[in-house]
Amino acid sequence: MTSTAAAMPISSTQREVLEGVARSSAAAHREVVRAGVLLDAAAGVANTVIADRHGVTAVTVRAWRKAFEVDGLANWGKVAPGRGRKPTISEEKVAEILELTTKTTPEGMTHWSCREMAKRVGVSKDTVQRIWSELGIKPHRVDSFKVSNDPQxxxxxxxxxxxxxxxxxxxxxxxxxxxxxxxxxxxxxxxxPMVPGRAGTMxxxxxxxxxxxxxxxxxxxxxxxxxxxxxxxxxxxxxxxxxxxxxxxxxxxxxxxxxxxxxxxxxxxxxxxxxxxxxxxxxxxxxxxxxxxxxxxxxxxxxxxxxxxxxxxxxxxxxxxxxxxxxxxxxxxxxxxxxxxxESILTKVAHARAALDTVQSQN
Known part of the structure; x- marks a missing residue:
């Protein structure tokens, strides 16, 4: 049985950001692990269990919890004092970009581009791209799917x-x-035909x-x-x-x-x-x-x-x-x-159906 501890307080916006980082294939490995640690802490999992689960020490878990309880996501990714570039994007700005990207579209368009988002929130396009990359968000892509309604x-x-x-x-x-x-x-x-310096053509x-x-x-x-x-x-x-x-x-x-x-x-x-x-x-x-x-x-x-x-x-x-x-x-x-x-397939399909039901009930 998984040990429990006092759940670490976390807002819905913070949870969304952390879940995005934990799923990201582009974020630094340390940040992916840290996001997973904090999500477990928010679920009330004991520090020692979290440490074993993510391959870190209990001291590291306690340090990350303490830092989050004090600063939230404001200092996410900051290195030791005096080293590296200081973060310039606030947690509120990250949350704003996440909210706009996932829940709105620019006027007359189907999805956000880096330039459109940068213009909207007042940051550089490179900053938008970095935040999207860290959160595993790709507005320019869409995957095709259809949930089966087969009764069997x-x-x-x-x-x-x-x-x-x-x-x-x-x-x-x-x-x-x-x-x-x-x-x-x-x-x-x-x-x-293909030759050095030029691709084949047709x-x-x-x-x-x-x-x-x-x-x-x-x-x-x-x-x-x-x-x-x-x-x-x-x-x-x-x-x-x-x-x-x-x-x-x-x-x-x-x-x-x-x-x-x-x-x-x-x-x-x-x-x-x-x-x-x-x-x-x-x-x-x-x-x-x-x-x-x-x-x-x-x-x-x-x-x-x-x-x-x-x-x-x-x-x-x-x-x-x-x-x-x-x-x-x-x-x-x-x-x-x-x-x-x-079992894993049926679980994913059940989640997809629940998400579709939620979207349809809101429309």
Missing amino acids: FTEKVIDVVGLYLNPPEQAVVLCMDEKSQIQALDRTQASL THDYKRNGTTTLFAALDVLTGKVIGQCLPRHRHEEFLKFLKTIDREVPKGLEVHLILDNYSTHKHAAIKHWLSSHKRFHLHFTPTSSSWLNQVERWFRDLTEKNLRRGIFGSVPDLIASIEDYLEVNNEDPKPYTWTATA
Whole structure:
């Protein structure tokens, strides 16, 4: 059981600043540790426990607590007297920048820039950038997400993650999906090769020469990929790919396929085929949860390393290039490492849903 102590008083603004520093990947390691120490102190954790948890001494914990109780964040990051540059930004100014960045936008714009914020609060743009960096704030970036509303979300997550972390014996676990409408793009002019002092070049415009669909199944244990390019992604093509998997996976092994909820995967013809191929077991990811399927990461690598800068005069050229990539991948396959447990995923999703509920209730 974690020992407790008298909780150190802390304001909501101070807590926000400290939590930002504790999460930051850009702040100095010492400051990240110090922020974690102070947050634990505010939670009432005993000094000795805090020291063990963060790898510092109890003397250091007491010193940081005392300094915070006296000065708050006003002297955050200050070095010993007489050494280094003295801080010129007050705690109130840091709090103002945090408040404006996270809860407002400049007039007529979607997010703050360093220059706009500096103009608003009366500091230099470099000061704004430093404060954002220390707090791990990146207003210019936005991450895409969608919280799944699948009523069977929990059951599906537990099922899929269980296959990743505890795969069954005498079986192969394959992450399968289609990458549809891959375009055979040819540039309108010849590209120039990279030379010392100049990057390779290619035209911004292109000619479309048709498309193909790649069906791929990633073996989560070995990293090998069974792949097949087909004209479309109907149930007929999916059935053809299942037969390819059946031929390539050694007899005597069960086949666990992780795939999404696309209607093609549940077609009557597919169900009929599966009824006579008992070794195949389909596991569906929750809706809006493609990130749970490891083959999506392989598709991303394929795009970055082969497709994005490729030049294809025809669909056969495109297919040949994809098949070359598959061959190279399977000569020296490297599986992806999955570490997230079902519990950790469900906890994060629960937090995301709670945050969305809060935002929606305020609108």
